[in-house]
Amino acid sequence: MKSTKEYTAFIKAEAKRLGFLSCGISKAGFLEDEAPRLESWLMNNSHGQMSYMANNFDKRLDPTLLVEGSKSVVSLLLNYYPENHQRDDTFKISKYAYGEDYHFVIKDKLKELLFSIQSNIGEVSGRAFTDSAPVLDKAWAAKSGLGWIGKNSNLLTQKVGSFYFIAELIIDLELEYDSAVTDHCGSCTACIDACPTQAIESPYIVNGSKCISYFTIELKEAIPQDVKGKFEDWIFGCDICQDVCPWNRFSKPHNEPLFNTKPELLNFTKKDWNEITQETFRQVFKNSAVKRTKLEGLLRNISFVQE
Known part of the structure; x- marks a missing residue:
């Protein structure tokens, strides 16, 4: 493998092998459109007591400040939609919490993906993230063409809805980049x-x-x-x-036993x-x-x- 095209194809194939729903790639850099939105959201105190949301403002908008030398953001989706649901007449918990904690499940998959990239492509350094650092994961997933951010602020896709986790690998390897998809919320409220x-x-x-x-x-x-x-x-x-x-x-049921x-x-x-x-x-x-x-x-x- 010598070309960015081959590297990109390899990473997407590996992501699929590891059970990810989809994989999209963006050029690492400053999220220009997100900056005013994030600032206004914080000024409105929409984060309440989630003070961590106000930390690392610059890093949150620019992964090159978070991971030195980074060139690409590899965004990944992992389905968690359950086959079996809670009974109707009980107290409810969010479906993402039906199985094992996603942080551990995804982190293991991301580590394996990074290891596979390093083993097959060569010296590539980077970091794995899943909802655990100042990364605007939905913005990157949308930029990578994995869906659009809907009116409920979740990432939506036409094929499988929105019941999935978003994770990233931010790496110092140049790749071929995907483009965003259009919004399909229409007039729905x-x-x-x-x-x-x-x-x-x-x-x-x-x-x-x-x-x-x-x-x-x-x-x-x-x-x-x-x-x-x-x-x-x-x-x-x-x-x-x-x-x-x-x-x-x-939405289709996931195929991850741990979930x-x-x-x-x-x-x-x-x-x-x-x-x-x-x-x-x-x-x-x-x-x-x-x-x-x-x-x-x-x-x-x-x-x-x-x-």
């Missing part, structure tokens, strides 16, 4: 109309500090009373704006949730993202949605 806390303040603008996911995961203090009765039984995260999106009619739904979770009734003990919590959510709230946080959420 399903996500805006369905959001019970009006977190989608206008098309494409989501106030993170009004989102059910923020209240149930990020917020460490008491949940404000003004959102009482609006959670529709969500106790960890929320999928409402994705569930109502017409493009998610095309399979825990059998206990499928059977949990509201009574089971109310009686959950530290031991059950540890057992059912052993390697799950739900551990982020700790049992106390989960019990606070359960209590809030049913008071």
